[in-house]
Amino acid sequence: MKIAFTSEGKTWESKIDPRFGRAEYILIYNQEKDTLSVIDNSEVTKQAHGAGPSTAQKLFEIKPDVLITGNGPGNNAAMVLKKLNLKLFVNAHNSTVKEAYEKYKNNLLEEMPF
């Protein structure tokens, strides 16, 4: 299973980025392989419009099963993410990626329905 995090940095110790579309990085944890990979989203953060759908498009290439973020995607991004059939967990900001993953494992994160 692949878990995506919106993140302000590139490591387990980085803070969860509360923003979806304009998140600095997307971190992908592959549970089977136990690897953490980094997607640099900085070019999208410079985009004036449509950052949400553009970031969602990146997730389509990876097809994660779970997305853990902060404020939650806006309407436009949600419309695209819906087609990905992933589970969305929000309000994970103010945690590091590691802490958010622990919370997720212990069912302490808030799931947001599409």
Place this chain on the structure above:
Amino acid sequence: MNSSKSCIKLAIASGKGGTGKTLLSTNLAALIAESQNVLLVDLDVEEPNDSIFFQGKLKAVLPQHKMIPEWDSEKCTLCGLCAKVCNFGAVVDLGTSISITPPLCHNCYACSELCPVDALPMVESHMGDINLFDNGKLTLLEGRLNTNEEHSVPLIEKVHKEVEKNYSHIKYQIFDSPPGTSCPVVAATSKCHYVILVTEPTPFGLNDLVMAVEMLKVYDKPMGVIINRDGAGNEKIEEFCEKEGVDMLGKIPYDMEIARAYSRGELLLGNGSYKAIISNIFNAIEKLHL
């Protein structure tokens, strides 16, 4: 009167919101309508409210459309070019399908024109309406954007086209513009001959007035200023206008009764002293010889 122009298009704009654009637009239009035909155009299409002040009859609703791409899954080869050329994230390539987010589309046609297999034809999408109200000598055209539409500029441009097509015979045309200093204001004011900036004597009012004046100078638009809520603050607005060489066209006092009347959806012309204020402003505009 300059004989080369058949009409005088006056934009009422502000920079800062809530300074009194609608107060001035509605009262000025009503005052002019006492003696001649006048056209009032509500270009604050995200929240038009000029119509609240008139009991006129809604004569027509003209539906307005913009063009957006529609994905044809049969024709599409999923080459992904459309998503690459979209600068606005409105077209995204999901690998096995193309996703279009209509509110983000700027109607630039790039995806549609560049698609090698014509799989993104442009289709009409209803974005709002132009409502036409008849109030005797005062004709009110109101642009009203649908909820959830992100771009007001296409509708503002449609309203201007409608005015050019059917109303150029009316001499005085007042365009109640949206606030701010971005694209909607440029779209609203750029077709006008003169811009009246309504401001208030507060630090916020001055800050946003400075930006509005700067914006209008970029495209050499002649402009004047009206101070609303005069007496509520300091003199810095007048200093600024003098320094910049911007016409000072008048002042509306800081007066609880004006606020009360406005909040009830009433015009000010029933009260002689308020009517005199609006008349003085109109006289100042006439003296500009536009």
